[in-house]
Amino acid sequence: MSASTIGYIKLANTLSIVSQKQVTGKLVVAHGNQEWQLYFLFGHLLYASGGKHSTRRWHRAISQHCPNFKFEVNQLSNHQLWEYKLLQTAISENQITLAQAKAILRTIAEEVFFAIISQPGLTRRWHPQKHPSSQTALSLLLSRLEIKEVLTSAKRVWTSLQEEGLWHINPDSTPVIRDTNKLLSSQENSDFLLTVNKLLNCDRTIWDIAFLMKMSLVEVAQNLYDCEQRSLIYFKQVEDWLSPPEKLRLVSVENRRPQATIACIDDSHLVGNFLEKILQPLGYKVVHIQDPIKGLAALEDSQPDLIFLDLVMPKVSGYTICDFLRKTTMFKDTPIVFLSSQDGIIDRTRAKLIGANDYLCKSSSAEKVVEVVAKYVNRQEAKTSQILTLERAYNFTCLAVEG
Known part of the structure; x- marks a missing residue:
């Protein structure tokens, strides 16, 4: 039995138990120094977070389902579930619809589930907690059936990567061009290379590129792997973006200087x-x-x-x-x-x-x-420079990708 199958079975069984017991709290799933948090309300999934790039994941989901949504964090402190609270506020102020919010939650949950089941070994801890149970919160919950659908979709993507021999490709990694001229002059995958060349800015992850190119993760990973094999690119790990609350805190600290x-x-x-x-x-x-x-x-x-x-x-x-x-x-x-x-x-x-x-x-x-x-x-701390990086980061809503 493969590691991913074991990870999938463990997660599926745990989610089923939480659903059956209709409990409220936080499930922490960990592998090494990575942690993912799954928040539940009466056994239904409230929100999924954690891993290497929780903020990048949030921005990607927002851009996919409601690209015109401009959220404000002035009244938000840097605590858990800030993403979820922003969604609730946006719904109450009619900035986004309930359907858009649920689509965001599903997309985020699928990426989190994908990351969890791709790990060879997992530990699980349950923490009883109180969560908001407003009408909006109840409407946003993912039911047991929806959780199962999202988990199945995540497993399908991971299985496809394995079948293509791409199990070692981490979607959170960033492809970097070794030689632009060599890449553009390559005859193989020329259409893909001409397009992806505009996106390889040493900061976008494979997840990001798949979204921007409107291609499946598996297809993008396969093409990038071929490029790596021909020494056109290499992969590196990048840090997550600062969360909006953390960004706001650092700006506030800087302004008080x-x-x-x-x-x-x-x-x-x-x-x-x-x-x-x-x-x-x-x-x-x-x-x-x-x-x-x-x-x-x-x-x-x-x-x-x-x-x-x-x-x-x-x-x-x-x-x-x-x-x-x-x-x-x-x-x-x-x-x-x-x-x-x-x-x-x-x-x-x-x-x-x-x-x-x-x-x-x-x-x-x-x-x-x-x-x-x-x-x-x-006048700036090292972390504050990350704010500028976040400000300069690509804007999903404005980027046009030409074929």
Whole structure:
């Protein structure tokens, strides 16, 4: 008996017992360091979650069944069943229909069941819990028959993968192109390759690609496996996206941070205005000091996180100011970036020798200025950068896949 058959039988028997006893709570199914949570209300399935990519799975199901649904999480804390609570809110506000919500739940449950039955060994734990029993909640429940249908569908997909010799292909993995030119010049599976080439962005999983190409998981996995065998692509593991509640929490933490201050020491008011127009909309405070000698007190008061420093000024050179700042306790570690109209190798070398962190020409683009500020003003935690990744992630509703 295959591992998947054992996994299917174990899960099917457990679901049957829960249904017969009409219990309410959470069933935790685990394999290694992976866990899946199945929530029940009176023996009916309320929601399925867990695994490697619960948030990706949620976005994929939303995009499939109600692509125009724009959910808000302002009032939602990062607790269990946030996905389900968003669905309930959307139904009550007539953003989506009950049929759409149930389709989302079925799609998510099928992927969770697929992941569970594909594991060689499973542990199961039951946790009695209270769950909401409103009329909406009761209407969304998946019945014993619906659970059986979803489980059967998940097993059918897994069995097809096995029959095609693709049991080792993890749909949560991401295909990455080794050589674009080699891939596009390949004669085999040319139609598939021309289409999938537009989707291989090092972030989309096989599940994602199957959805976007409107192809079965088995068909996509077979084509990608052929590409792997010809060394056109390789597979890697990617992290899940941040959940909307976690994203909201990190944004809130970031917004509570003290505003970063950027100082500009330059006798020209045009340079100060230039930096203000670029940096103030991004949340930075810009302090412009036109007289470097009289303005030292203002510099001490503002305690900037970064100093842009002109090289040539009427009363004193930028080299002298930089050397002075590096010898003071308050500014010895403050990032200093020369912003000058001179861009010679000697100027750059001397600036580095007296302690400047970087050197920009005044003709530099706004993008370059922002890049330098981001480099030296560490205002974001590592996790916050994932928020930007999530924001840049593909939008299912806008992507057009050409054949």
